[in-house]
Amino acid sequence: MTEGDKPLVVGIGGTIGAVSSTERxxxxxxxxxxxxxxxxRMFGGADMARLPLYDPRATSRTDHEREFVDTVRQAxxxxxxxxxxHGSISGVVKNALDLLEExxxxxxxxxxxxxxGLIATAYGWQATGSTIAALRSIVHALRGWPxxxxxxxxxxVTKFDDGGGASDPAVLEQLRLVGRQVARFAPLVERP
Known part of the structure; x- marks a missing residue:
């Protein structure tokens, strides 16, 4: 199987600015x-920053918007x-998800x-739970299966490093579990 024949998992997330804990x-x-x-294929903070605010009435889309939507279509x-x-998902992530209206x-x-798969990062525990709940609700509205x-x-508590590691081995395993679960369930998806 060539690289292009392999099924695709698209990652969406991060923050504008330097590489964030969320992107790591x-x-x-x-x-x-x-x-x-x-x-x-990952759409991180820098990628999402190039997406204009979603306008449902727009008659054309930017190259960045088209690339994002077309990539998700292939996933x-x-x-x-x-x-x-502030207890929910970031604006850039929500804006990217809104673009899926296309x-x-x-x-x-x-x-x-x-x-x-869903991941929430926050400087404290309270926002992680409400962010996961918001993401689950959005995924359900988009007809996906969390x-x-x-x-x-x-x-x-947990710090990430430039080498792809984290200070807590349990967090590493949790993140790997998210990746393994989407890989396990992806073959069940019937692509158009």
Whole structure:
């Protein structure tokens, strides 16, 4: 099987600015899916910052918007990682997900029938739970299937490094579990 023939897992998440804990967590989960034989594509904070605010009335889309939507259309699974901002998901992650409205009339609209792994990072525990709950609700609205396990990471306690590691081995395993679960359920997805 060539690289292009492998099923695709798309990662969406991060923050604008430097590489964030959220992006590092997402990368660990995507690497676990890659270890299961999937190719991956991550849309991090810098990618999402290039997406204009979603306008449902727009008659054309930017190259960045088209690339994002077309890549998600090709996906067999998605992993969404968001920092917990004021008890919910970040604006850039929500804006990217809103752009999936472009798929509403597709044979497979939105995230229909796709496994979707979820990761929330926050500086404290309270926002991790509410962010995961918000992500689950959004995935349900987009007709996706949140995987049974979601990783909630308190970045006040767990620190990530540039080499793809984290200070807590249990957090590493939780993130890898998210990646393995989307890989396990992705073959069940019937692509259009």
């Amino acid at each position: 967590a997402l990368r660990i989960a995507l690497d676990a899916a890659c270890d299961q034989g999937f190719r991956t 067999s699974a998605v992993i969404i990682a968001s920092p917990g901002y 798929t509403a009339k597709d044979q497979r609209p939105y995230l229909a029938d796709m496994p979707v 995987t049974p396990f979601a990783a909630a990471i308190n970045t006040q």
